[in-house]
Amino acid sequence: MNMRDFTTDHDWLSINTATIRRQQGHEVPLTRIIDQCAAHGVRAISPWRDQVAAAGLGAVARQLRALGMGLSGYCRGGFFPAVDPAGLQAALDDNRRAIDEAKALDAPCLVLVTGSLPGALNGAPAHKSLERVRAQVHDGIAASLEYARQVGMPLAIEPLHPMQAADRACINTLEQALDLCDALDPQRSGALGVALDVYHVWWDPKLRQQIARAGAERLLACHVCDWLTPTRDLLSDRGMMGDGVVELRKIRSWVEDAGFRGFSEVEIFSQSDWWQRSGDEVLATCIARHRTCV
Amino acid sequence: MNMRDFTTDHDWLSINTATIRRQQGHEVPLTRIIDQCAAHGVRAISPWRDQVAAAGLGAVARQLRALGMGLSGYCRGGFFPAVDPAGLQAALDDNRRAIDEAKALDAPCLVLVTGSLPGALNGAPAHKSLERVRAQVHDGIAASLEYARQVGMPLAIEPLHPMQAADRACINTLEQALDLCDALDPQRSGALGVALDVYHVWWDPKLRQQIARAGAERLLACHVCDWLTPTRDLLSDRGMMGDGVVELRKIRSWVEDAGFRGFSEVEIFSQSDWWQRSGDEVLATCIARHRTCV
Numbered sequence: 117m118n119m120r121d122f123t124t125d126h127d128w129l130s131i132n133t134a135t136i137r138r139q140q141g142h143e144v145p146l147t148r149i150i151d152q153c154a155a156h157g158v159r160a161i162s163p164w165r166d167q168v169a170a171a172g173l174g175a176v177a178r179q180l181r182a183l184g185m186g187l188s189g190y191c192r193g194g195f196f197p198a199v200d201p202a203g204l205q206a207a208l209d210d211n212r213r214a215i216d217e218a219k220a221l222d223a224p225c226l227v228l229v230t231g232s233l234p235g236a237l238n239g240a241p242a243h244k245s246l247e248r249v250r251a252q253v254h255d256g257i258a259a260s261l262e263y264a265r266q267v268g269m270p271l272a273i274e275p276l277h278p279m280q281a282a283d284r285a286c287i288n289t290l291e292q293a294l295d296l297c298d299a300l301d302p303q304r305s306g307a308l309g310v311a312l313d314v315y316h317v318w319w320d321p322k323l324r325q326q327i328a329r330a331g332a333e334r335l336l337a338c339h340v341c342d343w344l345t346p347t348r349d350l351l352s353d354r355g356m357m358g359d360g361v362v363e364l365r366k367i368r369s370w371v372e373d374a375g376f377r378g379f380s381e382v383e384i385f386s387q388s389d390w391w392q393r394s395g396d397e398v399l400a401t402c403i404a405r406h407r408t409c410v
Numbered sequence: 411m412n413m414r415d416f417t418t419d420h421d422w423l424s425i426n427t428a429t430i431r432r433q434q435g436h437e438v439p440l441t442r443i444i445d446q447c448a449a450h451g452v453r454a455i456s457p458w459r460d461q462v463a464a465a466g467l468g469a470v471a472r473q474l475r476a477l478g479m480g481l482s483g484y485c486r487g488g489f490f491p492a493v494d495p496a497g498l499q500a501a502l503d504d505n506r507r508a509i510d511e512a513k514a515l516d517a518p519c520l521v522l523v524t525g526s527l528p529g530a531l532n533g534a535p536a537h538k539s540l541e542r543v544r545a546q547v548h549d550g551i552a553a554s555l556e557y558a559r560q561v562g563m564p565l566a567i568e569p570l571h572p573m574q575a576a577d578r579a580c581i582n583t584l585e586q587a588l589d590l591c592d593a594l595d596p597q598r599s600g601a602l603g604v605a606l607d608v609y610h611v612w613w614d615p616k617l618r619q620q621i622a623r624a625g626a627e628r629l630l631a632c633h634v635c636d637w638l639t640p641t642r643d644l645l646s647d648r649g650m651m652g653d654g655v656v657e658l659r660k661i662r663s664w665v666e667d668a669g670f671r672g673f674s675e676v677e678i679f680s681q682s683d684w685w686q687r688s689g690d691e692v693l694a695t696c697i698a699r700h701r702t703c704v
Contacts, residue, residue, distance in 0.1 A: 236655065279572070283639055288613055288614075347573070350642075362538070
């Protein structure tokens with residue numbers, strides 16, 4: 117199958133709004149971020165729930181419609197594990213609200229960062245059982261999927277890098293995410309799939325094989341950035357495409373061979389570099405690198 | 411199968427000498443480290459080549475014999491990938507020397523950290539092809555294995571955490587390491603196996619399954635420490651057993667079910683914590699945690 121040509125335009129570039137949520141070190145409101153993206157001819161974004169909540173869901177939906185701008189995904193649901201039934205139920209309720217918001221914004225999918233050991237994100241894990249939290253994630257997605265199917269909002273499980281296995285997601289390989297999809301949606305209905313972020317999976321020796329296994333029905337979103345050498349922080353030291361070692365075009369060829377035809381969504385957390393620059397510089401660089409490196 | 415009881419002694423504790431190579435912030439010679447281990451009743455160590463070279467191979471061998479102390483492994487061979495034939499040959503020559511040293515020290519195995527993108531460790535990767543370096547690692551181990559078989563020194567491939575895939579090792583899961591073992595030693599002769607470090611593999615959803623697959627013939631060494639939340643550095647922020655989230659006893663039960671009966675080797679790189687303490691404090695803590703947590 118021929119790969120799409122990204123070298124002459126950025127029609128298939130999407131900006132995950134985390135990439136420019138901080139500009140020159142300062143937090144920037146989503147409405148401003150959306151205007152900046154529009155000014156750079158960006159056709160799609162993937163916003164975060166806290167940014168949408170701060171700006172107002174209705175206001176964001178209206179702004180996007182007025183600009184003719186779409187979503188490549190909505191960030192994010194998940195964080196299913198908890199220490200007690202009340203906590204598990206609260207997570208399900210919150211995921212239901214996330215699904216409703218995604219629907220109001222006409223997102224193609226809700227991205228799920230599954231969560232892992234309760235409390236670990238605050239440095240105080242309540243227990244150590246990956247088996248238990250993986251079972252809770254299975255059950256949490258199963259429950260959320262029922263509602264998501266009713267309203268027609270696909271759920272995209274994002275396998276996170278193993279270095280985030282303790283605190284952010286206990287789903288850490290594409291194979292594991294697809295096993296979960298097969299268990300919960302064996303008919304490959306399109307209601308459940310994966311968000312593939314190259315940052316999390318580029319190292320995986322089974323990546324090509326599992327992308328082929330996923331196929332178009334399961335590949336709901338694709339995120340790009342780069343892996344820097346050295347990497348100085350486990351969360352916020354992602355690189356701009358082309359500045360690291362990820363074979364971006366090769367991975368895109370695998371994804372397109374599997375039938376994916378959606379956006380390449382740029383998601384860069386970069387405390388000490390890109391978040392210190394102006395939004396215009398970051399957007400211009402994303403567009404240039406999308407053409408030359410993705 | 412019954413697990414061995416580690417709660418009343420430390421007969422099966424080994425100290426990887428990196429754990430106390432720095433004491434109170436200062437580099438300590440290997441001969442002193444060995445004496446400290448002996449004073450704490452430690453029966454085995456796993457020393458590093460640079461430490462052995464500094465102390466003198468013959469002197470270290472004599473000291474160990476005099477103390478009745480054994481090795482649980484020798485650190486380390488590997489780093490096979492290179493940009494040209496001369497570099498590949500230099501790596502093979504170096505691995506041959508490492509095998510000879512391991513033999514002189516009567517090590518049960520030579521641990522292989524395979525290497526990955528040439529130059530990446532210095533922040534200047536020569537290229538980005540994981541496919542190429544993985545092929546070079548395959549070929550490098552195949553060549554080294556011939557000599558290792560002749561002299562009777564088992565090679566133990568250590569899968570490294572995916573966060574070290576760019577710079578230190580392109581073998582990143584136990585499954586991948588075992589696939590390599592099966593390709594190069596299909597007869598399961600004992601000449602080729604794995605060094606399983608919980609720090610690198612604890613997150614793996616296939617860990618239990620792949621440990622069972624490995625079996626006693628392939629499990630040549632087992633390393634312990636802990637995964638801290640948060641982890642502040644990709645290399646040197648390992649935790650003492652019990653201070654993190656790794657289910658050490660559960661993993662040991664899997665390893666012993668597979669037939670492993672060797673040492674639990676403590677390997678902790680800890681720039682800001684344990685390397686700042688006295689060697690005696692670190693050793694006493696390793697012994698106490700070996701009893702209560704491993």
